[in-house]
Amino acid sequence: MTEPLLTVSDLRISYRNALRTGIAVDGLSFSIAPGESLALVGESGCGKSTTALSILRLLPGETEIEGSILFEGKNLATASESEMEKIRGNDIGIVFQEPQTTLNPVYRVGWQIGEVLRRHLKISAREARERTLELLRIVALPDVERIIDAFPHELSGGQRQRIVIAMAIALKPKLLVADEPTTALDVSIRRQILELIDRLRRELNMAVLLISHDLPLVSQWTDRAVVIHHGQVMDTLASRDLFRNAKHTYTQGLIGASLRLDDDRSCNQHRLAEVSVTRQSDGSFNYELRRPNPPATPLPVAEPRQHGLAVNDLVVRYDRRTAVDGVSFNIPKGRTLGIVGESGSGKSTVARAIIGLVRPESGAVSLDGVRLTRFSGTALRSHRKRIQMIFQDPFASLNPRHTVQRILDGVLVANGISDRLERQGRIASSLDHVGLPQTAAGRHPHEFSGGQRQRIAIARALILRPEFVLCDEPTSALDVSVQAQILNLLADLKQELGLSYLFISHDLAVVRFIADDVIVMRNGRIVEQGSSIWTAPSTEYARALLAAAA
Amino acid sequence: MTPLEIDPNIARRYREPGAGVFDPALGSRNRWGGIRFLKTPSAALATAILAFGILTAIVGPILRPGDPLRITGEPLIQPFVDWAHPLGTDVLGRDLFSGVLFGARVSLLVGLSVAFISLVVGVLIGAIAGYAGGWIDWVVTRGIEIFQTIPGFVLLVVLVSVLEPSATTVIIGLALISWDAVARLTRAEVINHRSREYVLAAETSGVSGPRILFGEILPNIAPTLIVTASIIVASAILAESALSFLGLGDPNAASWGSMIGSGREQIRSYWFPTVIPGAFIVVTVFALNVLGDALNDFLNPRSNG
Numbered sequence: 059m060t061e062p063l064l065t066v067s068d069l070r071i072s073y074r075n076a077l078r079t080g081i082a083v084d085g086l087s088f089s090i091a092p093g094e095s096l097a098l099v100g101e102s103g104c105g106k107s108t109t110a111l112s113i114l115r116l117l118p119g120e121t122e123i124e125g126s127i128l129f130e131g132k133n134l135a136t137a138s139e140s141e142m143e144k145i146r147g148n149d150i151g152i153v154f155q156e157p158q159t160t161l162n163p164v165y166r167v168g169w170q171i172g173e174v175l176r177r178h179l180k181i182s183a184r185e186a187r188e189r190t191l192e193l194l195r196i197v198a199l200p201d202v203e204r205i206i207d208a209f210p211h212e213l214s215g216g217q218r219q220r221i222v223i224a225m226a227i228a229l230k231p232k233l234l235v236a237d238e239p240t241t242a243l244d245v246s247i248r249r250q251i252l253e254l255i256d257r258l259r260r261e262l263n264m265a266v267l268l269i270s271h272d273l274p275l276v277s278q279w280t281d282r283a284v285v286i287h288h289g290q291v292m293d294t295l296a297s298r299d300l301f302r303n304a305k306h307t308y309t310q311g312l313i314g315a316s317l318r319l320d321d322d323r324s325c326n327q328h329r330l331a332e333v334s335v336t337r338q339s340d341g342s343f344n345y346e347l348r349r350p351n352p353p354a355t356p357l358p359v360a361e362p363r364q365h366g367l368a369v370n371d372l373v374v375r376y377d378r379r380t381a382v383d384g385v386s387f388n389i390p391k392g393r394t395l396g397i398v399g400e401s402g403s404g405k406s407t408v409a410r411a412i413i414g415l416v417r418p419e420s421g422a423v424s425l426d427g428v429r430l431t432r433f434s435g436t437a438l439r440s441h442r443k444r445i446q447m448i449f450q451d452p453f454a455s456l457n458p459r460h461t462v463q464r465i466l467d468g469v470l471v472a473n474g475i476s477d478r479l480e481r482q483g484r485i486a487s488s489l490d491h492v493g494l495p496q497t498a499a500g501r502h503p504h505e506f507s508g509g510q511r512q513r514i515a516i517a518r519a520l521i522l523r524p525e526f527v528l529c530d531e532p533t534s535a536l537d538v539s540v541q542a543q544i545l546n547l548l549a550d551l552k553q554e555l556g557l558s559y560l561f562i563s564h565d566l567a568v569v570r571f572i573a574d575d576v577i578v579m580r581n582g583r584i585v586e587q588g589s590s591i592w593t594a595p596s597t598e599y600a601r602a603l604l605a606a607a608a
Numbered sequence: 609m610t611p612l613e614i615d616p617n618i619a620r621r622y623r624e625p626g627a628g629v630f631d632p633a634l635g636s637r638n639r640w641g642g643i644r645f646l647k648t649p650s651a652a653l654a655t656a657i658l659a660f661g662i663l664t665a666i667v668g669p670i671l672r673p674g675d676p677l678r679i680t681g682e683p684l685i686q687p688f689v690d691w692a693h694p695l696g697t698d699v700l701g702r703d704l705f706s707g708v709l710f711g712a713r714v715s716l717l718v719g720l721s722v723a724f725i726s727l728v729v730g731v732l733i734g735a736i737a738g739y740a741g742g743w744i745d746w747v748v749t750r751g752i753e754i755f756q757t758i759p760g761f762v763l764l765v766v767l768v769s770v771l772e773p774s775a776t777t778v779i780i781g782l783a784l785i786s787w788d789a790v791a792r793l794t795r796a797e798v799i800n801h802r803s804r805e806y807v808l809a810a811e812t813s814g815v816s817g818p819r820i821l822f823g824e825i826l827p828n829i830a831p832t833l834i835v836t837a838s839i840i841v842a843s844a845i846l847a848e849s850a851l852s853f854l855g856l857g858d859p860n861a862a863s864w865g866s867m868i869g870s871g872r873e874q875i876r877s878y879w880f881p882t883v884i885p886g887a888f889i890v891v892t893v894f895a896l897n898v899l900g901d902a903l904n905d906f907l908n909p910r911s912n913g
Contacts, residue, residue, distance in 0.1 A: 082627075101626030102624035102625065102626050102627075103624035105627075288626065288627055415811060447808075455806050457806045457810070460824075460827075468813075468823070469814070472813060472816060472819065507624055515809070518813065522814075537624060539625050
């Protein structure tokens with residue numbers, strides 16, 4: 059076996075910061091061979107990003123690093139700042155999650171790449187420009203002569219990420235650290251970026267350390283995977299074995315919670331595995347895998363066609379741009395309609411128009427045959443009670459200044475429920491429904507984790523006892539294991555309370571699991587609908603989406 | 609790329625599923641917030657100075673009863689010489705110590721009233737403009753712009769010279785030139801919060817407009833407004849002193865500015881009638897600015913998560 063390029067042994071990192079204190083990485087060890095592609099997999103907070111940043115020594119000052127990070131025989135944990143400056147970029151390149159913030163918006167992208175070359179190689183501006191053009195060709199950007207003089211905002215997200223990659227590989231580093239490089243990008247572009255990184259790895263004989271939370275992605279694009287939880291290694295295994303031979307309970311739990319497009323599981327018959335982690339009194343962790351079953355109550359029977367939520371020829375315009383352009387669909391009671399589409403496809407605007415957050419230009423939304431778009435004020439409010447909404451980001455959708463009690467109570471007060479006892483009872487039962495303890499009521503949102511916050515948001519949506527719930531990307535800000543819990547919860551609630559959902563997501567596998575019917579949207583229009591798209595998509599676009607997600 | 613700040617996203621992940629441990633280190637922000645705030649040396653110092661100032665303003669008349677403008681002794685007694693006049697007397701023989709005590713009253717009264725009035729007016733107008741949008745917003749923004757283009761102090765001088773000079777006039781005049789900044793800030797903050805998900809969520813649950821504005825949005829922008837208020841107090845004290853220095857303040861009340869004004873002519877031979885009230889202005893305004901900074905650091909941490 060060849061000498062490893064990077065050996066991390068017994069790495070311990072703890073933060074001593076106003077924003078975060080405590081151990082982030084707790085005795086992590088792994089190594090990467092030259093040209094190898096290794097993934098650090100785990101959920102938020104497991105320390106994978108902290109590890110990546112520690113390799114480049116980009117952590118804040120009040121951080122303690124113990125253990126060793128040997129890169130070509132040099133210990134980066136103790137290297138001086140001037141040594142690190144030489145290593146960053148020259149020997150180790152980094153690609154961050156968000157290309158928008160990595161690039162400086164006031165400089166042309168060509169200048170930014172050229173700057174890296176000029177600073178490290180001391181070459182002339184002309185030579186730097188030549189090299190930059192070559193780099194842009196290497197990362198397969200079209201029309202490089204134009205792009206080299208473009209500003210970051212003139213490029214698409216995928217193009218920007220290619221620019222960032224070009225910057226990272228400009229000096230032909232031996233190791234590329236990619237921290238969630240595709241998470242901020244659309245599904246169809248993700249695959250291209252990962253293909254690019256993989257091609258560069260082979261062509262430049264560069265090792266890649268990929269940080270990701272996405273197990274299907276890791277199993278496809280890397281050689282080996284290190285599964286991390288609370289800063290410790292759970293499993294180290296060949297990536298292709300990830301879905302077959304996971305040894306640790308936690309890894310098995312993550313696998314069971316992950317959805318893949320070809321799973322063919324439906325929330326009407328299946329529930330996702332839930333992994334629960336509890337801390338023992340001696341400080342060690344206990345991992346428990348639960349495979350819940352759907353409740354025994356029978357599935358609600360879809361009522362005749364005229365009942366339910368109907369959207370007819372909906373058109374929404376923002377200023378001059380048409381966001382939704384003639385969309386029609388119908389959700390019978392007790393069914394779930396999924397809308398998939400990439401960012402900017404108008405899928406969120408549809409939900410916002412239904413609930414009245416944006417005013418449609420034309421078209422109709424009707425509930426059980428009664429037109430909602432004609433109402434205003436109190437009349438609309440009394441009907442609106444029957445439709446509620448769950449938002450994407452549980453960190454943004456709860457008022458940080460109010461307690462949970464006040465958040466839930468405010469909704470009831472606003473809807474004219476004046477009896478205090480009844481309000482108390484409803485708050486208690488909605489907390490019950492979403493599986494939160496009654497003590498949660500007295501606390502503020504910041505005291506909860508993301509998954510618990512999303513439960514609070516669901517409780518808020520359910521407290522008025524709606525019939526239709528619009529879910530706008532309700533799990534895309536959440537981790538896999540939490541996503542599984544929330545999806546299971548939504549599926550249970552649908553069955554118990556006879557709810558109907560409009561489920562909007564960019565994640566096809568999630569939609570396939572949760573939805574009965576599906577619509578594919580692009581540029582404000584419906585491209586394709588019906589569940590046949592999973593097996594035999596009839597349009598080019600749907601085929602491309604499926605291929606990218608598979 | 610220098611390793612300086614912890615990414616707020618990394619910071620908030622300490623209680624996400626992969627972390628496994630609930631780290632209690634952050635604790636509850638609300639319960640011990642006040643004490644934590646006072647543990648910052650600069651904040652503690654500023655608070656102590658201001659508390660002392662307010663205390664003197666309240667108990668001052670008990671400590672030194674009588675009109676501070678009354679002649680009580682020899683003119684120009686040096687400070688710390690005669691204990692009947694601990695800070696000395698001015699050119700007319702008026703006691704500087706009682707002048708400073710009464711001056712604290714005027715300064716703090718003016719400063720706090722101006723801050724209060726401009727906050728109420730500015731927040732109301734700015735919040736409604738920001739929330740309503742459309743033509744209401746257009747009209748209000750133009751109105752604010754008119755006030756911003758008029759040089760504030762000139763308007764103030766004109767107002768005070770046309771109207772009868774009194775503490776009320778000064779307060780109204782100062783409020784008139786201070787509210788526009790509050791309104792602009794409030795409007796910008798409300799617009800920023802207007803499209804956040806928690807506001808949309810309240811809207812979809814049928815919460816009424818005024819309730820969203822005052823019950824949901826305002827508590828979230830309160831920190832910014834509190835910081836602004838402390839700066840307004842400071843600038844109002846400065847402006848009041850400037851007016852009194854020019855002889856445009858209330859002629860029947862001793863004020864730090866008017867004391868400087870009357871001591872100005874002897875400054876070459878007798879420093880103390882000018883420097884003593886001047887030092888009080890400097891210390892108070894400095895304390896208010898330090899407090900504003902400390903509040904800003906305390907109430908607006910980089911992470912809003």
